[in-house]
Amino acid sequence: MSQNTFDIVYELRQRQHEFSPVEARIAAAILADVDAAAQYGVSELAERAEVSAAAISRFAKALGCEHVRELRARLASASAVGKRFLEQQNAPPVSALYAQICDDIQESLRHNIANLKEDVVQGLAEALCKARMIHIFGLGGCSTVFAQELQSRLVRFGRPVSACSDALMMKIIGATLGPDDLVLVLSVSGITPEIVSAADIARTYGARIGAITQAGTALAERSDWLLPIQIEETDFVFKPSASRYAMMLAIDVLATTTALSDANANHEHLRRIKLALDRHRGGDSRLPLGD
Secondary structure (H helix, E strand, C coil): CCCCCCCHHHHHHHCHHHCCHHHHHHHHHHHHCHHHHCCCCHHHHHHHHCCCHHHHHHHHHHCCCCCHHHHHHHHHHHHCCCHHHCCCCCCCCHHHHHHHHHHHHHHHHHHHHCCCCHHHHHHHHHHHHHCCEEEEEECCHHHHHHHHHHHHHHHCCCCCEEEECCHHHHHHHHHHCCCCEEEEEECCCCCCHHHHHHHHHHHHCCCEEEEEECCCCHHHHCCCEEEECCCCCCCCCCCCCCHHHHHHHHHHHHHHHHHHCCHHHHHHHHHHHHHHHHHHHCCCCCCCCCC
């Protein structure tokens, strides 16, 4: 099995019923603290599991490792996800959970609104109004959904825009662009290889890059305009990521600024859309556009 795909924690948990009593003690000692176990020497792990050093070596080989050093390397790789994904968590009462979700969203919005610089937002909005074609790249998780959302927002203002969430198509699109085109790239992490390489291709041919992502990342460094988002994940892994709201905030600010750059023309666009939708579906004057 490839080192890149071997999941040592999964192996230890799934094979517990197959282990001998000695092996079970070693597995339990490791799973009690994977991060610490990756740092243990043979003698320390043996002491904690109450087995011999030779038993540790045999256990490593039973798991497919050539030696204990490889076992430790795999444990170190597994522990990199962080303790919040390794240790079981107790869920708070439902009423407290609802309040926690709401508080985390509000906290994320408060922190992220302070990071949006008016001159950068205005500059990107002006570039969107002048671009020959706007392509929005978003891959995985909320970035895919929000690429579609941002496309929906900009098309209402008569902008030539297309959203793409296919890694290969992003590269194809990037290779066809020029200095009059603009690419908006959405990525919470800012390090997804497919997104970064697509931005590189677009830049090679002169396209300008606007990014909604973390500051200091590979994608941020490639952007002409950066709307930074700050990620503040909690230890409670079951709750949806609050970073989604940071990205939505940036999109709302950018789309509204773009709309106001030519308020009269865009007001007329919105009136036409409302008229067309009302004639199609009915409904009152307060229904949102497009839903």
